[in-house]
Amino acid sequence: SAPGASWMTSLEAPNTDIRSLRSSLRNTILVFCAILVLVSIISSLVFSALFARPLHSLRQLMKRAESGDLKAYWMSASIREIDELGSSYNQMLNRLEETIKQAKQEESLKKEAEIEALQYQLNPHFLYNTLNTIKWVAKIHRTPQISDAVSALVRLLQASLGKKGDFLTLKEEIG
Numbered sequence: 001s002a003p004g005a006s007w008m009t010s011l012e013a014p015n016t017d018i019r020s021l022r023s024s025l026r027n028t029i030l031v032f033c034a035i036l037v038l039v040s041i042i043s044s045l046v047f048s049a050l051f052a053r054p055l056h057s058l059r060q061l062m063k064r065a066e067s068g069d070l071k072a073y074w075m076s077a078s079i080r081e082i083d084e085l086g087s088s089y090n091q092m093l094n095r096l097e098e099t100i101k102q103a104k105q106e107e108s109l110k111k112e113a114e115i116e117a118l119q120y121q122l123n124p125h126f127l128y129n130t131l132n133t134i135k136w137v138a139k140i141h142r143t144p145q146i147s148d149a150v151s152a153l154v155r156l157l158q159a160s161l162g163k164k165g166d167f168l169t170l171k172e173e174i175g
Helices: 016-066 080-140 144-162 170-172
Strands: none
Touching: 016 080, 080 144
16 A cells, blocks of 8 residues: 555456346346246236135025025035034025014915904804894794794893903803
């Protein structure tokens, strides 16, 4: 080292080495990008197979159930979370079907009760009207004993029809 002097080192490289290095770096980057695109496509297909297809088929089943097909059950085996979702969907279908059956059964019982109530009302009134007809035929033929007996029976029938409980008192029956 000398005072006031400076030293410099230089290296001469041929221009072709830099061009080849630049070209190989560009090729490496292109290959890396191509591999990255290929890996992205493969992972999106795997994702689609694992997640999107089962969800799409579950959605199709739900549309069938919406249109009234309550036998559109989830049967596929897939990722645990999607299977749990499908299982919950199946339980919902089962509860919906049970509710519909129960509503139909209640409706049927209601109709039977209405018919039974109408028959209960119809039979005593039919008997009452028939007895009144017999009473008037007896009066027309001038047989007062039959007319009186039928009138008493009509009063007994009217009393039992007007009674809310199951039994008449002895006093009411005698009257």
